[in-house]
Amino acid sequence: MSNPTIQFLGAAETVTGSRFLVTYGDVRVLVDCGMFQGEPEISAHNDEKFPIQESSINALVLTHAHLDHCGYIPALVKNGFTGPVFSTHYTQVIAEVVLRDSAHLQMQKAQYAEPQLKAMADAAALYNEVDVERAMKQFKAVEIHQRIEILPQVFLTFYASGHILGATFVVLEIGGKTLLFTGDLGRGSHPFLSGPDLPPAVKIDVVVTESTYGDREHETPITDFADALNQAIARGGSILIPAFAVDRTEEILFELRRLFEARLVKSIPVYIDSPMAEKVLVYYKEAIEEGRIDIQPEIAAQFKGVDPFDPGKFRIMTTVDESKLLNDMSEQSIIVSASGMATGGRVTYHLESMLPEPTNTIILVGFQAKGSRGLQLQQGAQKLHIHGNWVPVLATIADVQSFSVHADQREIVRWLSHIDHPAQAFIVHGERESQEAIAAKLNSELGWKATIPELSKIYEIE
Numbered sequence: 001m002s003n004p005t006i007q008f009l010g011a012a013e014t015v016t017g018s019r020f021l022v023t024y025g026d027v028r029v030l031v032d033c034g035m036f037q038g039e040p041e042i043s044a045h046n047d048e049k050f051p052i053q054e055s056s057i058n059a060l061v062l063t064h065a066h067l068d069h070c071g072y073i074p075a076l077v078k079n080g081f082t083g084p085v086f087s088t089h090y091t092q093v094i095a096e097v098v099l100r101d102s103a104h105l106q107m108q109k110a111q112y113a114e115p116q117l118k119a120m121a122d123a124a125a126l127y128n129e130v131d132v133e134r135a136m137k138q139f140k141a142v143e144i145h146q147r148i149e150i151l152p153q154v155f156l157t158f159y160a161s162g163h164i165l166g167a168t169f170v171v172l173e174i175g176g177k178t179l180l181f182t183g184d185l186g187r188g189s190h191p192f193l194s195g196p197d198l199p200p201a202v203k204i205d206v207v208v209t210e211s212t213y214g215d216r217e218h219e220t221p222i223t224d225f226a227d228a229l230n231q232a233i234a235r236g237g238s239i240l241i242p243a244f245a246v247d248r249t250e251e252i253l254f255e256l257r258r259l260f261e262a263r264l265v266k267s268i269p270v271y272i273d274s275p276m277a278e279k280v281l282v283y284y285k286e287a288i289e290e291g292r293i294d295i296q297p298e299i300a301a302q303f304k305g306v307d308p309f310d311p312g313k314f315r316i317m318t319t320v321d322e323s324k325l326l327n328d329m330s331e332q333s334i335i336v337s338a339s340g341m342a343t344g345g346r347v348t349y350h351l352e353s354m355l356p357e358p359t360n361t362i363i364l365v366g367f368q369a370k371g372s373r374g375l376q377l378q379q380g381a382q383k384l385h386i387h388g389n390w391v392p393v394l395a396t397i398a399d400v401q402s403f404s405v406h407a408d409q410r411e412i413v414r415w416l417s418h419i420d421h422p423a424q425a426f427i428v429h430g431e432r433e434s435q436e437a438i439a440a441k442l443n444s445e446l447g448w449k450a451t452i453p454e455l456s457k458i459y460e461i462e
């Protein structure tokens, strides 16, 4: 039999839609099965027919529970994929929360469509909650660091990537070749997650690496989180932090608790306004309480029996009515709400009510993709289009980038330098500029032969 091949069905010259198909003879393994997100021309890929017969895929390997890595799985199952989905336990349980939310959003869109468009909107929904439930039955939890045979003569090992709870990078052995997929690579500076592990000391033939922050170095945060909070509190208004429900919200609560306790920041009420964050928080608490492998051992010891995510005056807003209460609140407070790039979700309502007030502060804490409202705020927009209205931006916008859970250029290259000259390296999961920057560094500093793969193209493994 000839060599295995790899085909990039997503995250090629873009950040989202991670889907990599490895084929050897008639064996097909898909690594990640993400949704495309962002600008309409990118998210339109979700509606295209999957380029491979879904039923012909033998197994799926999932690196972590972010939507751009797992969001298409229920559609794959709906269209005929019956094989196992291998992931860690926490990837599985968080993916279920993320996928249910995704199904809910898609059905909601269909529900609010004009009557004459309803049938079309229903059809446009990729999947519903029943499809998610079916897909979850195919998940198989695998321990980190355990090498298992997932198909005859195909071996899989997960390693901690330190990106979010349960997140991994993957070593896949197939057809006599060893492939390493970085998934999303953490920075080793997460306040309570451990990792990333170093690449294993085995011969790696092919590396498929992310490059989200490939063209930049985080080094000095633009504004320190504590400084941003203190300045915001001094302004007298309230504070809004748009944040992803998975991991970023937990990091922020963890930091707020620490800053309040150390009296580095005045303690004020904190509201989490994201039903998804509430569910995910349960898993994060459990992982720390049980001292799971993802958690730094010192943190697990320190918080035995203590809630690491309770900053004091703290409340989770579950229902829409509770969420609306926040808009009439006169007391100075911190609202943490999703989505993290303000592209949708409850945070858009808070922006609408808070942006026109000069004493308020919006603190940005994450990657803001092209086309997002978050990026417009980051770039100093004077007004923002929300729910059909132009909203003036009079509140202060603070940009705190110290929370990143993606390695930057130097960190990616340093981590990859532990791998001894793979025959091939493919750069994925980044905007074009980031991919080019990482490719150039790998070629010049490590003497690698890095390729930026084209969408859908098949590459033979050398």
Ligand SMILES: [Zn+2]
Pocket: 064, 066, 163, 184
């Ligand atoms: Zn991710």
